[in-house]
Amino acid sequence: MPATPAWPPDSLPRLFIDATLEEDGEIVIDAAQANYLVRVLRLKAGAQIKLFDDRTGEWLAELAHIGKRDAVLRVEGKLRDREDVPDLWLCFAPIKKGRIDWLVEKACELGVARLLPVRTQRTIVDKLKPARLKSHLIEAAEQCERTALPELAEMVSLDALLADWPEKRTLFYAAERGGGSFGEALVAHDGPAAILIGPEGGFTEREDEAIRALPQAVPVSLGPRILRADTAAAAAISLWMAGRGDWN
Numbered sequence: 001m002p003a004t005p006a007w008p009p010d011s012l013p014r015l016f017i018d019a020t021l022e023e024d025g026e027i028v029i030d031a032a033q034a035n036y037l038v039r040v041l042r043l044k045a046g047a048q049i050k051l052f053d054d055r056t057g058e059w060l061a062e063l064a065h066i067g068k069r070d071a072v073l074r075v076e077g078k079l080r081d082r083e084d085v086p087d088l089w090l091c092f093a094p095i096k097k098g099r100i101d102w103l104v105e106k107a108c109e110l111g112v113a114r115l116l117p118v119r120t121q122r123t124i125v126d127k128l129k130p131a132r133l134k135s136h137l138i139e140a141a142e143q144c145e146r147t148a149l150p151e152l153a154e155m156v157s158l159d160a161l162l163a164d165w166p167e168k169r170t171l172f173y174a175a176e177r178g179g180g181s182f183g184e185a186l187v188a189h190d191g192p193a194a195i196l197i198g199p200e201g202g203f204t205e206r207e208d209e210a211i212r213a214l215p216q217a218v219p220v221s222l223g224p225r226i227l228r229a230d231t232a233a234a235a236a237i238s239l240w241m242a243g244r245g246d247w248n
């Protein structure tokens, strides 16, 4: 029984390379990436791979040499430029492991440009593991033909986020109580945007007041039912992408 190809037959494996790619360049990949290509995908020397660098775009490369603990990829030619990504940030209170991984993966797939973890009063996660979250972002981008990665910012407190809020950026605040129509808000507010989603326990009254006091904040409802934070994030991003993003 031939091994099931890990990739659909008509598409090549894709890898994110955190270095600027160029024609005829040689990339030495580390043990983890080499192991993935050689032992998981069972690629042989000469196999073709697609690479993207979140800088120039996507390139075709060849698995030129397989070492004991690394491998060399030779870049052949450019396939496409880095994609344009809509200017949408997701500000989110970190939620527990597993669900936060899902949240960042979906934010990447849906086209968010920047992820900002925000520590709020009821945030149950006090320490983030950025490297783990970044690996989920990269894996989602590799699997979904992306040529751009969302930026993952350092976690900040809600007060600091609000104090430094950029003047020209609308903050669509997902307010499970007292939010207005998201559809109407999208018509009224174009330009750079962000979505703010609270933790499992929601925002405190003081936080709600502080957010609403921000001139750029627009409280919006995600319907009459309370959604889990990760569901709320995916729903809000989808609504923005359909209304103001690049889905039309």
Ligand code: SAM
Pocket (backbone or CB within 6 Å): 173, 174, 175, 176, 177, 179, 196, 197, 198, 199, 200, 201, 202, 203, 220, 221, 222, 223, 224, 225, 226, 227, 228, 229, 232
């Ligand atoms: N505060 C509620 C509680 O304590 O059970 C639920 C918080 S909810 C799980 C997490 C976040 O998702 C909320 O802070 C809000 O940002 C967003 N959210 C969930 N349902 C929503 C809705 N129907 N409308 C707007 N935002 C919602």
